Structures are given as C-alpha cells and as structure tokens.
Amino acid sequence: MRASNKWVAFLTCTLILFLIVSSASAYVGDGTLYVYIDLYTTEAPLDTPPPHTYLVNPSQIIWIQIAGITEFTFPDLVRVKICFDVGAADYSLTFSDVPVHVLGSGVGAGENGVGDADHPIAWAVGQYDDPPPGGFVEIVFSSTITVHYKNNDGSGTEYVANGLIARVGHIHVIPQIPWGTIGPSFVFLIGLVVFVRARKKQR
16 A cells, blocks of 8 residues: 555544544434524635535634524523533533524524524634633644534433534634635645645655
C-alpha cells in the first residue's frame, strides 16, 4: 500500500472511532441539527464535500435548531445540551424548559422541533455551565460540538441530533477568519497546494 493510501486509511479509521466514542452516551435521535449565524435566517457555512458539518468560529454567537423531533411533541418541554471538549476536559451548556412545537422559521419551519425565532436557542461558542460554576472557555481549532436533547427533568433517554448527511450532526470550530465563507475555502486550497508540492518533491 502506498504511503498516501495508508494515511487516508488511518485518518478514516480515526474519524470513525471518534464519532463512535463521542456519541456513545446518547442515542441518535430523529431530530436534525441546523445551525444559523443570525435569527434563523442564514445557515452557518458547511464544509464540503460532503456538506454535513457546520463551521463556526470561537466566541461566535450561533442559533441552534433541531427539526423533525418525534420523541417529543407539543406541549412537551425538553432540555437541549450542547457538548464539546477542550483537551481532556468535557464541557456542556444546558438550556432547560425549551418548548417543543411546530417551528415557525428556519429550514425546519413546519416541522416538530425546538429553536426558532419565537423560541430561540442562542449560544456563544465556548460558553458552558458544566463543570460548575460555568463560564467561557476558548475552544481550540478543530474541536467538534454535538447537540443533545432529553426530558426536561433529566430523566429518560438522551438523544443526539442527527446530521444532514452524517449520522450525527456536528458543529466544527475553525480559526477566526475575517473574510466570510471564502476564508475556509482559501485555507483549504493553500493546504492542497502544499500537499501537492510535497508529493512532487517525493517523486
């Protein structure tokens, strides 16, 4: 096997293992995760290809929506928990008393779910309340965030929101870049050029 193919296989296996471990404590729910950079009008940029992970910056304020929930219905109240890690430490932020209802805005409008302009779920990336007393932590580049939901009293099954394509919905932290959505693509192209040049030197 060529060296490049070995690296691809290694990275693929690592990613699969990470997804299994990160979602092991929750069942994948029927609700699909959507992330917005304003009040449920503009979706956060997605990585490509395939488009299944939302890209956000540290400290950025984003709005969360989970549409298509079947495990709960109106007038249920649920907890929505945002989970992430920094190094070896686990962090989360929980929103309680979130009403399940027919969504009135966003991609999920008309579906049963949580998070819309009438009942927003806004989060500054890095804000947490667990471990207590809570606060704000700088989330490092490449950190991955998942969104969970369960009964409002904390009992019963905890579900992790699914993704547009991937089994589990993800939010991925990228470096702060001031040039909008062009920035991540530019960084990707630079990395690709460096990779191609390195391959040529090996020949």
